[in-house]
Amino acid sequence: MIDTSKKYLITSALPYANGPLHLGHLAGAYLPADIYVRYLRLQGRDVVWVCGSDEHGAAITIRAKKEGISPKEIIDKYHELNKSSFQRLGISFDYYHRTSAPLHHQTSQDFFLKLYEKGDEFDEKTIEQYYDPKFDQFLADRYITGTCPKCGYEEAYGDQCENCGSDLSPIELINPKSTLSGETPILKETKHWYFKLDKHEAWLREWIAEGKLDGQQHHDPKDWKKHVIGQCLSWLDTGLQARSITRDLSWGIPVPLKEAQGKVLYVWFDAPIGYISATKQWAIENDQDWEAYWKGDDVNLIHFIGKDNIVFHCIVFPSMLRAHGEYALPVNVPANQFLNFEGQKFSKSRGWGIEQHVYLDEFANFPNKEDALRYTLIRNLPENKDSDFKWDDFVDFHDKELADNLGNFVNRVVVLTNKYYDGKVPNAEVVLKEDHPRVIELVAEIERELERFSFKSAAQLVMELSSYGNSYLQEVSPWKIWKTDPESEQVAVCMNACLQIVTILSVLVEPFIPFTAPKIRALLNLDELQRGSLAGLLEQLDKAIPVIEAGHQIGEPSLLFAKIHDRKDGSRLEIIDRQKKILQDILDHEQKSDHVALKDNIEFDDFTKLDLRTGTIIEAEKVPKTKKLLKLKVDIGLEQRTVVSGIAEYFKAEEVVGQKVVLVANLAPKKLRGIMSQGMILMAENEKGELGFVSPDKNWGNGFVVK
RNA sequence: GGCGUGGUAGCUCAGCUGGUUAGAGCGCAGCAUUCAUAAUGCUGAGGUCGAGAGUUCAAGUCUCUCCCACGCUACCA
Numbered sequence: 001m002i003d004t005s006k007k008y009l010i011t012s013a014l015p016y017a018n019g020p021l022h023l024g025h026l027a028g029a030y031l032p033a034d035i036y037v038r039y040l041r042l043q044g045r046d047v048v049w050v051c052g053s054d055e056h057g058a059a060i061t062i063r064a065k066k067e068g069i070s071p072k073e074i075i076d077k078y079h080e081l082n083k084s085s086f087q088r089l090g091i092s093f094d095y096y097h098r099t100s101a102p103l104h105h106q107t108s109q110d111f112f113l114k115l116y117e118k119g120d121e122f123d124e125k126t127i128e129q130y131y132d133p134k135f136d137q138f139l140a141d142r143y144i145t146g147t148c149p150k151c152g153y154e155e156a157y158g159d160q161c162e163n164c165g166s167d168l169s170p171i172e173l174i175n176p177k178s179t180l181s182g183e184t185p186i187l188k189e190t191k192h193w194y195f196k197l198d199k200h201e202a203w204l205r206e207w208i209a210e211g212k213l214d215g216q217q218h219h220d221p222k223d224w225k226k227h228v229i230g231q232c233l234s235w236l237d238t239g240l241q242a243r244s245i246t247r248d249l250s251w252g253i254p255v256p257l258k259e260a261q262g263k264v265l266y267v268w269f270d271a272p273i274g275y276i277s278a279t280k281q282w283a284i285e286n287d288q289d290w291e292a293y294w295k296g297d298d299v300n301l302i303h304f305i306g307k308d309n310i311v312f313h314c315i316v317f318p319s320m321l322r323a324h325g326e327y328a329l330p331v332n333v334p335a336n337q338f339l340n341f342e343g344q345k346f347s348k349s350r351g352w353g354i355e356q357h358v359y360l361d362e363f364a365n366f367p368n369k370e371d372a373l374r375y376t377l378i379r380n381l382p383e384n385k386d387s388d389f390k391w392d393d394f395v396d397f398h399d400k401e402l403a404d405n406l407g408n409f410v411n412r413v414v415v416l417t418n419k420y421y422d423g424k425v426p427n428a429e430v431v432l433k434e435d436h437p438r439v440i441e442l443v444a445e446i447e448r449e450l451e452r453f454s455f456k457s458a459a460q461l462v463m464e465l466s467s468y469g470n471s472y473l474q475e476v477s478p479w480k481i482w483k484t485d486p487e488s489e490q491v492a493v494c495m496n497a498c499l500q501i502v503t504i505l506s507v508l509v510e511p512f513i514p515f516t517a518p519k520i521r522a523l524l525n526l527d528e529l530q531r532g533s534l535a536g537l538l539e540q541l542d543k544a545i546p547v548i549e550a551g552h553q554i555g556e557p558s559l560l561f562a563k564i565h566d567r568k569d570g571s572r573l574e575i576i577d578r579q580k581k582i583l584q585d586i587l588d589h590e591q592k593s594d595h596v597a598l599k600d601n602i603e604f605d606d607f608t609k610l611d612l613r614t615g616t617i618i619e620a621e622k623v624p625k626t627k628k629l630l631k632l633k634v635d636i637g638l639e640q641r642t643v644v645s646g647i648a649e650y651f652k653a654e655e656v657v658g659q660k661v662v663l664v665a666n667l668a669p670k671k672l673r674g675i676m677s678q679g680m681i682l683m684a685e686n687e688k689g690e691l692g693f694v695s696p697d698k699n700w701g702n703g704f705v706v707k
Numbered sequence: 708g709g710c711g712u713g714g715u716a717g718c719u720c721a722g723c724u725g726g727u728u729a730g731a732g733c734g735c736a737g738c739a740u741u742c743a744u745a746a747u748g749c750u751g752a753g754g755u756c757g758a759g760a761g762u763u764c765a766a767g768u769c770u771c772u773c774c775c776a777c778g779c780u781a782c783c784a
């Protein structure tokens with residue numbers, strides 16, 4: 001368990017400022033953190049939550065170049081967009097900073113220098129890298145495009161091919177071109193600095209597997225999620241390697257060394273330091289001491305991230321902090337898995353999924369759109385495995401849980417109190433601890449689940465509390481008693497207890513649905529919630545003090561949630577139906593035109609460079625320890641060629657023997673898995689990625705030219 | 708192929724260190740009820756806990772093998 005007497009420094013992954021965030025991001029690193037932080041505040045704990053835009057890196061400069069604007073314009077645009085979307089959804093960061101801020105540059109450079117001066121944290125290496133003579137600068141991986149050596153896609157980047165998804169090194173690209181000048185770059189020597197991550201392996205293993213640091217218990221590894229520890233240990237087992245932390249680029253934080261002119265810190269090095277600089281900026285604006293939240297034993301550092309960031313926040317950044325020496329390490333990294341959208345991955349290019357700001361606009365006329373979304377996401381959080389966002393779930397959770405269960409219970413109580421007691425809390429002897437032990441138990445369970453980052457289950461328990469109220473109300477049925485005896489003690493006791501339960505709900509609900517909580521407070525005519533409200537409530541419960549005073553005048557009834565399925569008003573259902581239709585249209589469209597876009601025209605001369613030959617597969621065997629590779633021997637008349645082909649997922653070795661094929665006979669040989677492949681077999685690929693042979697008629701012999 | 712995480716009622720999922728008849732919500736069937744947003748409450752049907760083997764007095768929970776899904780990684784000339 002986390003030591004609750006300490007300070008909390010909470011971080012959420014810095015969003016990259018070159019695009020808007022979608023609901024998957026929200027559910028991964030921001031909404032869970034928001035629930036946790038709001039809970040801590042209600043408990044009166046000392047907590048600071050920071051986040052901000054990650055604004056460096058080559059992707060931003062490339063995007064700027066494509067759009068013909070400056071990188072600054074890009075980051076300003078998305079910094080503002082993301083910041084405001086978060087704010088509109090009630091994501092309550094204490095500070096949302098940005099890494100382009102001078103304070104961050106200074107902080108990162110100081111951090112770099114500190115490690116540099118330690119002497120044994122960095123390596124310096126001189127390597128060969130592509131250089132654009134015309135622009136007189138070295139080219140970052142992303143500044144080089146060329147033909148992907150794996151799939152033949154002509155617009156692959158130096159670090160990755162977006163067509164086949166392979167990770168590449170710029171040197172592998174065929175016909176590399178500089179995106180700056182369009183010309184072929186040359187290889188030239190350049191010097192870079194490397195962070196010696198491998199050096200930190202031993203203590204990292206002990207820290208992650210056992211939670212021990214220098215022999216002392218730092219945290220309990222049982223509190224960490226299984227998949228987090230699993231993935232980290234898997235990385236440690238494969239062995240860590242020094243990571244390059246500098247780049248030849250002009251956009252970024254200059255490396256603070258004389259000999260590093262024109263170089264910047266690699267974005268992954270400066271980004272996590274953004275958590276520190278954000279805290280500094282927060283401290284300046286709030287007259288606080290930032291170091292109290294980062295240094296010493298008095299700190300709980302917790303990173304909220306998606307699973308793609310696990311290694312980074314559990315291995316790389318902790319190593320940086322440890323190397324620096326003054327900082328505390330995270331006590332937990334409650335990484336979430338991924339959220340899918342209606343059964344499929346979010347995909348910007350397909351338009352699959354919905355971005356935060358788009359949701360807010362599309363649902364502009366939907367009351368409680370913020371809490372409706374938050375609640376659906378919470379009940380579907382990918383806490384331990386990937387989960388799925390569905391519009392049908394959205395409707396169900398909203399109508400069944402928020403409206404029918406919670407909203408209706410609150411409404412019943414407020415209506416009855418107004419009807420029977422003119423809106424005054426009836427005087428009655430009710431001690432929740434004794435009369436309703438289940439309520440106290442539920443409150444404790446909710447607390448416990450929140451402390452251990454089980455937000456989905458905590459939200460369910462909140463609903464159970466409301467269910468308990470409904471159940472109790474039904475059991476007593478004050479409306480029956482009241483008909484014959486309006487002065488009944490029983491009715492007063494029941495209503496007093498229900499009002500206390502609603503009061504508890506008005507507090508407990510806040511971390512999850514912060515837009516609704518104040519509405520419940522208003523219905524009860526109670527003060528707004530503030531830091532420590534929950535702690536105060538818990539104390540009252542413990543001391544058997546009523547949480548809402550007898551005689552207190554509550555407000556007039558009004559509905560908290562307008563249901564989506566409403567016989568009189570179909571407007572909300574229309575909004576949902578519109579969203580479903582958008583998705584259906586995407587699917588329909590893809591079905592109709594499920595074809596890859598045509599490539600650019602080429603000259604006839606280019607075509608004639610290809611030497612295509614008919615042939616027959618005469619031998620085939622699976623390449624051991626691969627999933628897709630077959631080693632084939634192809635007869636092309638004059639000679640026999642050995643070809644390695646990635647078709648094993650669709651064809652067994654024995655079935656392809658005798659198959660007529662067309663071979664690209666003059667493709668440069670390439671070694672694959674130690675086998676020299678002398679050519680490429682032409683295959684057709686359909687929309688599902690299934691392969692089929694392109695073959696000449698059976699009567700054709702081997703070695704004839706295809707043109 | 709290597710590694711990681713999952714595979715529990717029709718659907719979405721809980722089941723923490725192994726221990727009585729395996730749980731919740733939704734859906735379904737029936738009953739009760741009207742204070743309330745055609746809301747609520749109660750009852751019930753429904754699972755050989757992916758498959759097989761093992762350890763144990765006792766396994767959804769530990770071990771091994773296999774199958775399936777997802778992710779990372781290698782490999783698709």
